[in-house]
Amino acid sequence: MSGIQAIMSRMAEIDALLPGKTQQVDASSGTEFASALTGALGDAESAGTATGADAVTAAQKYLGIPYVWGGTDPATGLDCSGLVQRVYGDLGVDLPRVSRDQAKVGTAVPSLDQAKPGDLVAFGSPVHHIGIYIGDGQMIHAPEAGQDVTVGKVYETPTAIRRVLPETSSNTSALSSLSGLTGADTLTALTGKYGVSSGGSSVYSSLFTQATQKYGLPSGLLSAVAKQESNYNPNAVSSAGAQGLMQLMPATAKGLGVDAMNPTQAVDGAARLLKSHLETFGTVPLALAAYNAGPGAVRKYDGIPPYNETQNYVKKIMANLNAGAAA
Structure with a gap:
């Protein structure tokens, strides 16, 4: 059985775990397959309970x-x-x-x-x-x-x-048990093998799009944050210890239950964090300030904190977002 055939067989197993049927894709198109598998995992996760x-x-x-x-x-x-x-x-x-x-x-x-x-x-x-x-x-x-x-x-x-709550949802646990062909590590490998392999935002565009839709974020926000944080480098580590594509601090990544150095997990974790900040503070600039400086600092100053780094961070990302909207 070829590698693609084996993966398609696993897709059939995943299909049985989902409330609806996964879409049929052409096994010869790796990019379409990776997208479909990513969507299937997202559907399964959303169908599970809180963790x-x-x-x-x-x-x-x-x-x-x-x-x-x-x-x-x-x-x-x-x-x-x-x-x-x-x-x-x-x-x-x-x-x-x-x-x-x-x-x-x-x-x-x-x-x-x-x-x-x-x-x-x-x-x-x-x-x-x-x-x-x-x-x-x-x-x-x-x-x-x-x-x-x-x-x-x-x-x-x-x-x-x-x-009180399980460590993972029942659907996520079931999917992870499909040995070696599901989960964030495999999705990252698939996107590298089938159609996207190096450099720039295009590598992660499907991850940004999926997380944006899943969590109801403004279009382009995740890509703009990744550009500002790491310039799309999944191996970046800052002098302060922030890690990966979305530059999550180890404690933050731990709290989100993600591996900061795994792009699939990092994007999902950052999306959840930004959604939380948007719900708390109500605007994109304040959510970005909370992402950079922490929500406590935003509450303390009742707005964007008077830190040069944070103010420049918010300005640059908002400028990128506005440029994208005007394009």
């Missing part, structure tokens, strides 16, 4: 919100359990109001070594504090009065770790 990684992404938009005891409204402030309840509520999951009750939901995770992004980490007996684990011994939480929602260390052994 732990989605919880981390949802939590990130509340970074910088001030701690307020008893707070449940981001407009005025959140306490630790108010943050957790709000984040999971955004994903359509109803959780109890207080931390001691939240620490009983879901399924128990035996230790921090086995915790996954999105798990709840609770502290004290009785429980008096709770946060959302993001990996590498870090969590997003609302610490105490006088502080803001932030990323911080899991400062002591949790008294409870609870998994």
